[in-house]
Amino acid sequence: MARRQDCARILMYHGIVTEGAQALAAQLRYLVHHFKIVSLEAMVSRLENGSAPAANEVVLTFDDGLRNNLSVVYPILRQLQVPATFFVCPGLVEAGKWLWNHEVRCRLQTLAPPALAEVKTSLLATGTTVEGIVKWMKTLHLPQRREAEQIIRQATPGFQATSAQQIAFDIMNWEDVLSLDPNLITVGSHTMSHPILSTLTKEEIESELVESRHCLEQRLQRPAEFFCYPNGSYDARTYQAVKKIYRAAVTTESGVVDRRDSLDLHRLPRIPSAENAALTAWRLHRPEA
Ligand SMILES: [Zn+2]
Numbered sequence: 219m220a221r222r223q224d225c226a227r228i229l230m231y232h233g234i235v236t237e238g239a240q241a242l243a244a245q246l247r248y249l250v251h252h253f254k255i256v257s258l259e260a261m262v263s264r265l266e267n268g269s270a271p272a273a274n275e276v277v278l279t280f281d282d283g284l285r286n287n288l289s290v291v292y293p294i295l296r297q298l299q300v301p302a303t304f305f306v307c308p309g310l311v312e313a314g315k316w317l318w319n320h321e322v323r324c325r326l327q328t329l330a331p332p333a334l335a336e337v338k339t340s341l342l343a344t345g346t347t348v349e350g351i352v353k354w355m356k357t358l359h360l361p362q363r364r365e366a367e368q369i370i371r372q373a374t375p376g377f378q379a380t381s382a383q384q385i386a387f388d389i390m391n392w393e394d395v396l397s398l399d400p401n402l403i404t405v406g407s408h409t410m411s412h413p414i415l416s417t418l419t420k421e422e423i424e425s426e427l428v429e430s431r432h433c434l435e436q437r438l439q440r441p442a443e444f445f446c447y448p449n450g451s452y453d454a455r456t457y458q459a460v461k462k463i464y465r466a467a468v469t470t471e472s473g474v475v476d477r478r479d480s481l482d483l484h485r486l487p488r489i490p491s492a493e494n495a496a497l498t499a500w501r502l503h504r505p506e507a
Pocket residue numbers: 281282408412447448449
């Protein structure tokens with residue numbers, strides 16, 4: 219397969235469940251063999267100096283601070299001695315809470331169709347399916363979204379996460395985050411509690427960005443200078459604030475890091491990973507990426 223030689227790449231992962239460990243290990247061994255895995259810091263420093271992105275360089279990023287990043291991913295990273303960045307929401311770490319969208323989705327999935335329809339009606343939601351309702355909730359302003367979360371909690375009082383859901387969605391606590399070797403794992407901010415930033419006021423955006431950085435730095439006693447937009451959503455206000463507060467930021471926009479004029483350290487594109495190593499390889503190589 220022809221490989222683009224003039225660009226670097228940032229790969230985006232989320233959670234990896236236990237069954238995915240082997241596939242991830244195989245995928246990372248492939249990457250180690252064919253690419254040079256570097257830290258986000260190393261890539262950003264090079265770009266800040268005005269150098270062209272190094273062909274062949276790959277940065278690994280894992281979003282959301284899920285506990286399986288520690289239990290499943292971290293041992294593989296350590297074994298291969300490859301660096302990665304974990305984007306964590308310190309407000310969720312502090313509270314020991316799931317991402318709101320994970321919780322809402324799992325709760326709604328327990329409802330039979332008539333009960334789901336009833337919840338949909340009391341929410342005045344536009345979506346009818348579970349995914350439709352989650353998608354609709356992502357458009358709400360924070361107070362309304364919290365209200366909707368409450369309605370869903372009240373409609374599912376007996377909800378208990380299954381052990382599979384716990385493995386998929388539990389997030390790390392501070393002890394977990396502190397146990398990550400700082401020479402291997404960069405911890406970046408993913409806001410306090412994963413709100414959709416474009417739905418917030420300017421003041422709320424600033425406080426999510428400032429507080430999350432501050433909280434991570436206090437807890438970890440090292441700089442938290444990189445940021446990841448929750449859901450990949452941002453608007454002009456968010457972008458300006460991120461630019462002021464962070465050294466660099468990653469989006470969910472798909473693309474490679476190349477020397478185009480559009481290269482922007484606060485809007486770095488990423489390549490979504492796939493569990494299937496061949497598909498990830500294809501996404502890394504395809505010239506139009
Ligand atoms: Zn996220």
